[in-house]
Amino acid sequence: MKFIQVPVLLFLCTVFNAFTFAQEKQYGEVSGYVKDTFGNSVSNATISVQNGGESTQAEGDGFYKLERLPLRNQVVLVISAVGYSTETRTLHVADRKNILDVVLKEDRKAIDEVSVVGKSENERRIYDIKRSGFDVSVIDLNKYANEAANLTQVLKRATGVTIREDGGLGSNFVFRINGLDAKIFIDGVPMDNFGSSMSINNIPVNLIDRVEVYKGVVPAFLGSDALGGAVNIITKRRARPFLDLSYTTGSFNTHLASLVSTFTNPKNNLSFRMNAFYNHSDNDYMMYTQEKYGILLQNTINSKPITIDKARRFNDAFTSGMAQLEVGFRDKSWADQFYVGLSYSQDHKENQLGLSLSSVTGGKWSESNYLMPTLSYKKNNFIVDRLFADVYASYSHDIKHVKDTATYNYDWSGGWVSYSEPAIAATPQHTKFDVNNYLARVNLNYDFDAERNQSLNLNYNYNSGHRTEYDMIAAYNQVKLPSNLGRHIIGLSWQNQWFNKRLSNVLALKYYRLDANQVTDSRKYNGNNEVVSGEIAYDAKAWNYYSVSLASRYRITQDGGWKLSYERAYNLPTLEQLFGDGLNVTSNWDLKPERSDNVNTGFYYNTFINENHFINVDATGFYRLAADYIHSKAVQVDGDDVQQYYNEAGVKLYGFSAEVKYGYKDLIAVTINGSYDKAIDNKKYTDDTNQQVSLNYGYQLPNRPWAYGSMDVSLIQNDWFQKGTRVQLSYLSQYSHWFYLSEAHLGSLASKDHIPSQTIHSAVLSYSWSRNKYNISFEGRNLTDERAYDNFRLQKPGRAFYLKLRLSLM
Template identity: 30%
Template sequence: MKHFLLLVLISAFNSLVFAQTGTLSGKVTDDQGKAIAGATVTLKEMNRSTMTDDNGLYEIKSITYGSYTLMISSVIAKPKNIRIKVDQPNTVLHTKVREITDRNLEQVTVQGKTEKRKIETSGFAVNVVDTKEASLRNLQTNELLNRTVGVRVRQVGGFGSNADYNLNGMSGRAIGIFIDGIEISTYGSSFNLNNIPPSMIERIEVYKGVLPAHLAGDYLGGGINVILKKGVSRNNLTASVSYGSFNTQQADLSGTYRNEKTGFTLRGSGFYGYSDNDYEVWSKWAKNELSDGREVQARGKRFNDAFKTYGGRLEAGFTQVKWADQFMVNYNGSYTYKEIQHGQYMARPYKGRFAENNAHIVGLDYLKKDFLLKGLKLNFNGVYSNKKEYIQDTVSYRYNWDGNLVIGNKGVPLRTLGGGQQGLPTMANIDRQIASLRVGLTYQIADGHSVILTHGFYTVDRQDYDQLKTILQQNYEISSDMTTNVSALTYEVDAFQNRLKTSAFAKYYQQKIDRTEPVSRTINGVPTRIENVTKDNRSFTGYGFAASYALMSNLVLISSAEKAVRMPSDGEIFGNPTDNLNSNPTIKPETSNNYNLGFRAGAFNLGDHKISISVSAFIRDTKNKIAIRSNDRAITVMPTSESINLPGTQSKGFEAELNYVYRNLNIALNTSKFNTLIKDSGSPYNNQQIPNEPFFTINGNAQYRLQNLIQKNSALNLYYNFGFVNPFETTWLITKDNYNQTPVQFIQDVGASYLFPNKKLVISFDAKNILNKEAYDNFASQRPGRAFYLKFNYTINNF
């Protein structure tokens, strides 16, 4: 009887999971046959939605046989409902919709919501950041991320300063940063989230903990995947220009062209940015030196912090042709110039130290569905990068925060100990040749069941040399090579009419390091050049899963767990002078057990009111955590640091987000709180919070829209934003004190944007840190005070 009941239960489960299902696909076009991109296609009875791609194509899988209402909506077309019947494995339905010529700004927010919810309920701990509003305002990409739940962007200055990212206690290389799935380090520091404007970005996916198969790599704490704009259903050209405080200037231009007959597609974008970054600082850590050797707290403007950047991206190829769903060749070129105001801490200002970066990158993207056999999809991304970095530091005098020389007791300007602002004088060059390849094969073995095999290959050949060194000294320059391979096998299941989504995976990590460091040794009384060769070849395995279950259409449970491994980066191993980071060839890989559990609820409609909420908790048990050293010495003697291994750390915490909409009012609140404790019984800091980590933050923003103000068919948007950061310690402390702790931070911003009736011109104004409060970031570096910005956006469509 027991065996009979067991068979009945198994049969019932199989009938649910493997019930007769089919796939619905097709193309949405306008009356002239042009593809409608970004249209929402919904099966009403199943509450299942997808969006059309750039070519108007859509696909919904695992549909139980039956009759449904198919609803099609778009910001550029009138809604359309169609009764359909799914009674075969593959149902194809092409449909035309009537284009509308008049749109208002409120409708624009509809586009992307379905894709956002699809990603956020896929089983992973992920938030999707929409950049549409930000692209019209004076916001940097890093500012947008810093307002996202669980994310802290750590910088050491204003516009263009080096940035580090913290996701719920994980930071540095534990966080993967991607551009369209390719690791951002491939592109160089001149093409990164500091200088890519939001107008070039479609959306940003922020994963905390487990990463999906297409981003598989050696990361512990999740990742940030920036999806660049791929064009829309019509040819377009968009330009913007802005100006603001501290002589901050920005401009960007982007456009898309596609030939409907041949499928030939051309996309281009470019950007320019500059800022003096000469904002005032009055931190307790900023000190001036008096002639008698005493130090006093200073107040002055940053005088060696200018930033300049420009770059562009060009893509050309074919989409939706017989031999490829997508074949695109791309080129990225970029340049940055960045003055360096101080070392790791801002105790002593520098003058004359700066860095330049040039990068030239070529890439190939290839996508083909039904590759060789039906149900097999091939996705290939390949990038080759030539990056050149130059750091100059030749000024030997010491300076105070007023920009003047430090004068000694004899009336003579004082010099630095090493002859440069940070150690010895240098004109250092770092050349990197980088290749990054990622290939993925996805095979649908049955409706709702897929197997995914991915492999990532990353190699860097690095050469360091210094022009100030003699020919003999240059014969002792260090050369370094690093190669990393990560393979992953994933099994994905969509069951119970797409209510249950699971992803189980296993990974194999391998890294090879070769470092040659010539040294001089005396052998038999003769100075002899000898090469110290460091070789290391290490491999690890990892595994995990992610799952989500929809209890109702607007209530989804999400969980994930992973044993993760992350290899050190070339900067952590070989050093990076631009980031004031010394080399540490002995650094070890980092391993971690990560757990996430949470839910997403909403939106709940209560008349004109809409509410949605999400909550998640997490645990991170980490061994050999890689972190930048935070010493217990006085911060005035710490211009540089290095990456080290902490024997063990444990992070526990939670994050929550609330969204409320009432007619034209939209309010969002989020908070994140965690503790990251050192776990080392032999350390005096055992069970203490790791310093230099903001562990409790709250963000809030509100937006209100006024229609038809001044002019008919116009729209005025008003914005308010605040950010709260709880005090955090900047160094290791056995005895707590207030000096080495940041103050409470509560920073408030306001802004407005005005959309003209022609829907082409938008003018926006932003006032940041309106109360001019102290704002601190990485290693207690002071951020800008009150600032004002004005921006113009203009769009041309349908040419």
Template identity: 30%
Template sequence: MFSAFTSLALLLSASPAAPAPAAPPAPSETAPSQVQPPSRIDSVDVPYPAAELAAGREADVLLRLTIDEHGVVTESEVVRSAGEAFDEAIRTASRSFRFEPARVGGEPVACQIELLHAFRLDPAASAVPPAPEAAPEPAPPPARAEAPAPPPPEEKTLETTVSGRSEAERRRQSAEAVRVVSTTRARARSVDMGQVLAAQEGVEVRRSGGLGSTIRFSLNGLTDDQIRFFLDGVPLDLSGYPFGFANVPVNLVDSIQIYRGVVPSRFGADALGGAVNLTTAPLQQGAHGAVSLQGGAFGTYRLTLGGGYRPAEHGFYTRAHLFADTTRNDYRVDVEDADDSGQVRDVTVKRFHDGYQALGGGLEAGFEQAGWADRVALRVFGSGFDKDLQHNQVMSGGPFGEARYGATSAGTQLLYEKAFTDAVRFDALAGYAWQATDFQDTSPWVYDWFGNRVRERREAGELGGDATDQTLWQQSFYGRANASWALTPTQTLRLAFAPTLSRRTGEERRLASPSDADPLSADRDILTAVTGLEYQLNAFNDALELIVFAKDYLYAARAQQLQPTGAWLSKDRDLHQLGGGAAIRLRVAEPIYVKVSYERATRLPRMDELFGNGVLVRENLDLAPETSHNVNAGLATAPLRTRLGVFRGELNGFARLAQDLIMLAGRERDWTYQNVYGARALGIEGATGWSAPGGWLHVDANATFQDIRNTSSQGTFGAFEGQRLPNRPWLLFNATARLSLRGVATAEDELSPFWTARYVHGFFRNWGGLGAAGTKETIDSQFAQAAGVGYKVRLNGFSLGLSTELDNLTDARLFDFFGVQRPGRSGWLKATVEY
């Protein structure tokens, strides 16, 4: 979809189907800021369907045409149907329409128009001629009347949306260090959000199992909470998805914005290495909805429902969504297990205690263009999940047969937007989120990898240590306000302010003694406030774009730590810190441009890092904030359209020089987040792609090389100075190929076979300096492939899709997240319906 650069409501008088060619205006007639809509210059006839003509039927069909900068129709979509015969007649003919392209400041640009085509019969042609007054002889029997010839049909251009580039391409060519990924194709596949992101350059996504398992995200060498996730600009964990981005249904997301290293001030975020913003689709006029159902290996089923109603462009609207997931995750893994004689042997078994269930939904209602507000909306949401715990972080030792954890969340948000003048805009958001996290480890039994109870323990608790039955409660109050002021047509000033207050407490129901103090019962608070001021300049007819920004960070943590004596020790921390940066984009030669960006970034410790996650990660109240100098430099090309197809490419280099880097470290059950005194990541990434003429074949590939090393000469990891950080891949490669075969069975269908591949080079699980060469813990190189085929057809305003997919084609042994084995070959089937 093309975003609106300028919208023109054009109610034009009726024009014949084959208008005479119109000469384009002279360049001197078009002011630099003037927007000129496209005009049709072809002589293509739209045939009247014979059956409808004979039956005397008339109809109106509304099309949405996408027109490129050469005036060629690249897409034709029926927005309002009048039946298959009428729809097919105009849609087929419209593909041959040619236009004088839309222009902005005299420059031809791509655009979308809504075209209303009216099929009308000629009343005069259908009238029976009068009989003569007299006849010399009896008249012969009247001949059967022929169907009247239709008059020239009417066409009206209802709305023209002119855009120099698509929204994704506009952001990509801005000064921001961002990549925009459309989920249009992913929504038709059996992939989750983690797989979509993992296919992008500079990104690695790793998890400790199948659907619902712990997931780890890395962007340009920085990992986990160092990268902030948002849903429509609101922190993801405060939007109903506190259990990870990979569990957000792909079908509820329209596009993904990946900000590398430099995060715009409008997010009000303290991210260290970047941000990912998931955006939902804009609500269309009328009633619209979609449903998808996916099923496949390991007892996995995923259901997504979404819909909305917007009766008019102004006034009330509402939309809602629902998702439900369930899986057994009983795929096969290779482990060591003792036989009847006690000898340890290698066996292949099914996971027996790794199930996952999730349910969630949300509702939004609001008003648009209400006079006192451009938009005001109230959102409510709720979600929850339950997850079996099969083993520890590194899949070592025996399995767990009864340990489990889960979370429930709910919240609300109030959004307000208003443009007070053409130059001054304001938006604000206030919200509340509540979350409860449960963890139970009370089983007295020891299990083997076949799911059998081997013996009874002396003390309950499978994870080691004492039995646990606990709940953590967390409340968050947050806000965000953004104001922008267009100083001149080429200069904009923006101010953002985002405070957040989070409070946590808990209860342990299995204390060693009723008289013992509960270490979870202490109130623990974190208050943060991020303020950003940003200035943007566009100069030399958009050849140069410059963004300069400053950020202010306030941080206050209040906590109490239980001492061995039973007394409480206050562990408070306050911080005030400044940061900032700049980004520049320069067009050096059409279509090539360069981008350079820098940020002195700060990230404040999160709740789970300071206070533990209530499951396998313990508290560390001495954590310090992270800081980093982030640099990006890149060379890219706008989509290059040639007779051989469309070419695209991008090459980026990056550097991350971090201090007090926070990383997860430990063994068995004793895992904590710790500060590395210093670390640096250097890397290069590139992406290239080609689409064949006519769009029947698309090929894309990307690669990432990153060198992430410890620069600490003192502290906990001082002995490993100069070594690569453990358990982090350093060479990644992705490739995809897709066919697009249209008109296979009907004029409104598409068959899309596809293939994807991912290569991860081998790496150390621990510090490279530990152990002899033959005893180092390593993860071998991995190459995984997937293939499938999708089919989509439009029928009477409905879009029906069906896809089948085979993951891990070669059944390769794949490992992630400290050596946890991933699923092998698996098959999936997904059906979607949209209207």
């Protein structure tokens, strides 16, 4: 009986499979990429079947997929996008899976004529950026997906941007735009809330769709207190099933991995999104003595400092990891997007150096564990037509330990400071920081008409940080030292267009409030652990400010225009600037908010020659008067060199930047840019009596770059070995002019320490096949092994090589 049952079951299964297969074969699908003539993704393209059939939109990388097309039938597809000429393609649906890539030609006239009502959020944002008066550039990170780079390496190439690092992977950095402090956001949320593992020198490029770089005036919807500008990082959010995996290995025992995955159930629009990355590097690159610039590596033998030629960096490894899961719904009647998320990250950072080469440590390190639940909601036509709502809330808990477990002092040999005499004992340290952070953000945008000629935006941003510091070693003195920082920022902006959309304006008003308080313990103890002096003190203060800004753009010709913006803005101190980080930054309770009056102006020109050549020229200039300018300096605390933020009473900043881009089809792409910005001490008198002129008045501020630039040349070949392949060779060069570390006008020039001019050359060779599914790239950085220095003459890595493997499925 069993023998008979088996053939029967096999027959039934065969019939069922054949029936299912026949059912599935009734329909086919078509997918592909929509790009422009120069290989750029057209993320706002609509692909539809002619005469009212299926339709879809291309996503951030230009990919689209149309399903349920009649099998073995002929369909006509219509491909359109704002700013591009509409194309039609006739397709015979011969197989279940069909491929059709489309190239759209730009129609500059259509940019100002097409309404974007009903389009995606991504399309609306790109359209707003193009027509706004803000000095903003958009970087498509999909172009760099095959590079072994984090976001820092890409942003360094942007005009007017300086990112100053202390060393290799995971090192401390200072981020500025046109010489002023700039803020960083992820999907419109301040990056301060994401913990130390989520920073621009940790985030892989594969997690990001694009980056918006605002110079000068910042839109009110970001809720920012930035002076110099802001960076808004837009992460990948796909509606389709999507998986992107990458792994990189390279010099200094570097290992990098990233994952992006999205899935939406087409039946109920239940959506899942996961991001993750892992970074590690020993950062054990070679350091060199450069006596000409006062850069000395020294060991101590018989209590005497001995200069050595070179030494390998040690105790400087960095490891970080992050995982984020979001679950929610898309495209429902009650929400365009609704997600509940949970993020966890951790890092372990060894710390060999403070701010100088002499402060070498052998056992100092920090570690952080970070947890953050989130809630986000977005809806077009919220309550009433043309009202867009964006609501975000999060709570984060970060536990950070800063330790120095070494019981002796070290030098560049990697051993104790003395070999013939008893080693010098050091005092172990262990401080715990417990940080709780709350964030609430509401953004409402109302369009008065369908053409969006008049829009009103209201943004409210609340951020509260509570940090408790605890000495884990001084058991007899286990007093918690809390510090708190609360921010309220409200922005109201009116965006309008006049004269047939030739003139665009954004007028904004902002209100800032900052509340800070701290508990300090200045008690001193005798040998019996009895208090002999000092006390526990509580301090509190608050600031209220108002600001105004105006950003205008006037289109002079079809190809070019002029931008002008003005703002009075404020930069509020951060938790780290006020209270320190327990590692390399010490506190300064007297630090005040920075104020600046900023004027920015510039011209842009974009043109096409024979539809095969593209030229873009962008030139901007700025002038700023800053009061209580926040700067940093090196100070000594308990014998260690650390960084402290302080206020310069008055600073005048001015400069200009220019960028030229050239493209020939999707074969050649060239970008060259340069920036010049001066920061002059503008405080004339040393006190309010106006009796004595300051020695620094009228002179350049030290320890900051003032002339820098970059060049990027790429050669591309598609379908070289077989159809669906892509080969790209990119040459990258970055230049930074020398600058003084201290006041150049005090003392002889020969005695002044300065950072030398430096040019870094790098190259990337990548190969993709099976239509970007499989990717491999080889990257060489600092090919000439240039001695590269930055903050306080700390040397950065020399020549390095990396191999990256990437898999992209959809």
